[in-house]
Amino acid sequence: MFGSMEEIKSKLTTQNYLVNDRVAIAVFLAVKLRKPLLIEGPAGVGKTELAKALSGAMNTELIRLQCYEGLDESKALFEWNYQKQLLRIQANHLTDKSWEETKANIFSEEFFLARPLLKAIQAKDPVVLLVDELDKSDEEFESFLLEALSDYQVSIPELGTVKARSIPVVIMTSNNYRDFSDALKRRCIHLYIDYPSFDRELAIVRIKVPGINEVLAQKLVGFVQSLRKMALKKAPSISETLDWARTLVILGVDTLDEELVMNTLNLLLKYQQDIKKAEERIGGLVP
Amino acid sequence: MDSKILEFAALLRKTGITVSHSEVAEALEGLAELGLERDIFYNVLSSTLIKDQADFRAFDKLFEIYFNPRFFGHRQAAALRWPELIGVDENGGCTGTDSVPGAEHGRTTGFGQGQGLATAAVDSFVQVIKVGDPGWMREMVKRGVKSLGRIKKEDLKNISDTVRQVKVFLEWNMGTYELEKEAPLVNEEIWLIWQERLMELEEILYRELEQAMVSELGSEALETVLIRENVNQLDFYRLSVPQVAEIRKKISKLAHKLASRLSFRHKKAKHGKIDLYRTIRKSMAYGGVPISPAFRDRYPTRPQIVVLCDLSGSVKVFSEFMLQLVYSIQSRFVHVRSFVFVDTPDDVTGYFQNREIADGIRDIYNWARFSKTAFSDYGLVFIDFWGKYRDVLDKKTTLIIIGDARNNYNKEHADYFQKICGEVRKTVWLNPEPAENWDMEDSIMSVYGRHCSQVFECRNLEQLDRVVRRII
Known part of the structure; x- marks a missing residue:
């Protein structure tokens, strides 16, 4: 897949995703050692994007499993298609088939609905499996996932054990909403993505918002960087920076001034208290 | 190399980070793939051994000391420094024991300077x-x-x-x-x-x-430094400024865990008392035969809480943590009233309403009147509390007192404390001092403890976690 760290870097860059050594090494280890990669960090720093870029770089499919409270096996792994099974039973009644035949019939591949996890394991070529926001799921699901990901096989009572045809690259993301068990953490390669430095953020803005002029890009990144130093409820992330940059480009401005910032601040800050705090000191913040 | 990494992992464990064998194996495997260039080396170790953002501080610190270029690769030197970790006889010895004459006098305090x-x-x-x-x-x-x-x-x-x-x-x-x-x-x-x-x-x-x-001091110092990194077991009054910030984060996580754990429990536990009315209603569908019983919904009891915090000296840090914790899980209680004191109690509930906890705590120091003499006097506090705030107490209320019960040899007035305890459902005392120091010098823990329902030693995050689970 990937021969070296540099290859990962260059391939992800072609996907418009900039990585530093730290991220590249973590991804490389996850792929090489066949371990799930657990990515943590504040919302909006590009955790999910990394998975998407990676699947693009590897030129494979991205299978996404979005976690939420109450997510269970049947939605993550597989389900029987009950409605279709019922129809078949009724249809078999009309023709003169025995129960044994029907039974053998309705538990076959045809009535089988593969959910993301099983799909990822059954795929012919290795895919990227993104388990998004794992921290939102319940603890029971976490331990179930543990079993599936430790030896990449699952057991289904009616079909027996399903072994992986290819081992997927598993990426799990978390917003640190709750702590994971040690057993899960132990099995993962861990990566923490923080807010980027000035230079990196500037590079990201340039690559993602092509139409932006140099002066504006520098000023707006500088402003966001000083915002992050304030004690806010939710500091602006890269995604907010990008949204803001795109907005400013659409508005056709080429430099920042206080009034403009005041009017568009709600794109960066999502809490009224934060906006107020920033507005009070706006004069000193705008570069 | 292998043994170096193993040693490193063993030292990491001393800081309270869990490092398993398989993780060490992964680290070695990763190094074999990527080589030993310093930056890569650091990143490989951190992404395989460290699984929690909070542990990074300790990891960085140890990495810097242990893989310092000055003694990286110099096994002999390392052996001299930490004999028991590496297993060399101690004859080689550390060097930092002989004293330099005059070193004691060489300290400058800054006050004496021109x-x-x-x-x-x-x-x-x-x-x-x-x-x-x-x-x-x-x-x-x-x-x-x-x-x-x-x-x-x-x-x-x-x-x-x-x-x-x-x-x-x-x-x-x-x-x-x-x-x-x-x-x-x-x-x-x-x-x-x-x-x-x-x-x-x-x-x-x-x-x-x-x-x-x-x-300077060798293995002993390293061990102390590492143990100090284990914030879960470190005494509250020993925390450094960055560690306090870290604990704040951990407390908000703990608060979240407490709040969600309980709601989950109570959703599941649907058995016990039968709801007769609904059982009969349900039985109508089966011609009056009660096929399945309906159970009463359980509502978690939401206690009323009064927190009384000592804000003097070493107890201060802990009191602030407790206030933060209580207010982050406020929804778990019917009502929280909070008081702070040094030698007189003041009601600070209003400082926390609808605002950031940090702002509230800052305002307390600016505005609240809780200290006349700056020396804690529990006796006076209980008299004043009984006199002024008796009406906040009732039989549904849990009273939580945070303090070291060090009374500066003032009068204890335990009778007033007894009266206060008689008014509430239960009284819990959290003492951030080690239990072996209770009743020593001016501590009169047992005089007050007698009237409490429970008294806990609560001097680090681990104990706080345990205690809070029991009382809430």
Whole structure:
């Protein structure tokens, strides 16, 4: 897949995703050692994007499993298609088939609905499996996932054990909403993505918002960087920076001034208290 | 190499980070793939061994000490430094025991210096922060650490005192004050950067000091330094400034865990008392035969809580944590009333309504009237509390008292305390001092403890976690 760290870097860059050594090494280890990669960090720093870029770089499919409270096996792994099974039973009644035949019939591949996890394991070529926001799921699901990901096989009572045809690259993301068990953490390669430095953020803005002029890009990144130093409820992330940059480009401005910032601040800050705090000191913040 | 990594993992475990064998194996495998270039080496180790953002501080610190170029690869030197970790006989010995004559007198406290000199120190401090050159910052801190002369064992035991000594030498507080004076005149942006640099300088100070200690005192110092990193088991009053910030984060996580755990439990537990009305309603569908019983919904009891916090001296840090915890899980209670005291209680409930906890705590120090003499006097507090705030107590209320029960040899007035305890459902006392120090000197824990329902020793995060689970 990937021969070296540099290859990962260059391939992800072609996907418009900039990585530093730290991220590249973590991804490389996850792929090489066949371990799930657990990515943590504040919302909006590009955790999910990394998975998407990676699947693009590897030129494979991205299978996404979005976690939420109450997510269970049947939605993550597989389900029987009950409605279709019922129809078949009724249809078999009309023709003169025995129960044994029907039974053998309705538990076959045809009535089988593969959910993301099983799909990822059954795929012919290795895919990227993104388990998004794992921290939102319940603890029971976490331990179930543990079993599936430790030896990449699952057991289904009616079909027996399903072994992986290819081992997927598993990426799990978390917003640190709750702590994971040690057993899960132990099995993962861990990566923490923080807010980027000035230079990196500037590079990201340039690559993602092509139409932006140099002066504006520098000023707006500088402003966001000083915002992050304030004690806010939710500091602006890269995604907010990008949204803001795109907005400013659409508005056709080429430099920042206080009034403009005041009017568009709600794109960066999502809490009224934060906006107020920033507005009070706006004069000193705008570069 | 392998054994180095193993040693490193063993040392990491001392800081309270769990490192399993398979993780060490992964680290080695990763290194075999990627090589030993220093940056790569660091990243491979951190992404395989560390699984929690909070553990990074400890990891970084240990990495810097252990893989310091000065003794990286010099196994012999390392063996001399930490004999019991590496398993070499101790005859080689550490070198830091013989004392240098005059070293004791060489300490400068900063007070004795002449006016001209002192101002120079302030100026250079302010200058360093304003410029923010990492090299300068480090150099200045190094100068401060050097001013201590030879580092002794007592310094290790009392690291916060040692830090204070260095700060006095560098005129740290004066410098901070100067900067704060200038703050309104400069741009907000610049002020934020200064603040960040001050934090950074604090980190550098700890780091330099610890490195100096390790290279001077050897294995003993390393062990102490590492254990100090384990915030879960570290006494609250020993925390350094960055560690307090870390604990704050951990407490908000703990609060979240407490709040969600209970709701989950109560959703599941649907059995027990039968709801007769609904059972009969349901049975109508089956011709009056009660096929399945309907159970009563369970509502978690939401206690009313009154927190009474001592804000004097060493208890202060813990009291602030407790206030933060209680207010982050406020929805779990019908009502929270909070009082703070040193020698008289004041109602501070209003400070926390609909606002950030940190703001509330800051305002308490500015506005609340809880201290007349700055010496805690529990007896007076209980008399005043009984006199002024008796009406907040009733039989549904849990009273939580946080304090070390050190009464400065004042009158104890346990009868008033007994009366207060008689008014509430239960009284819980959390004492942040080690239990073996209770009833020593001016501590009168057992005099008050007699009337409480429960008394807990609660001096670190681990104990706080356990206690809170039991009382809430």
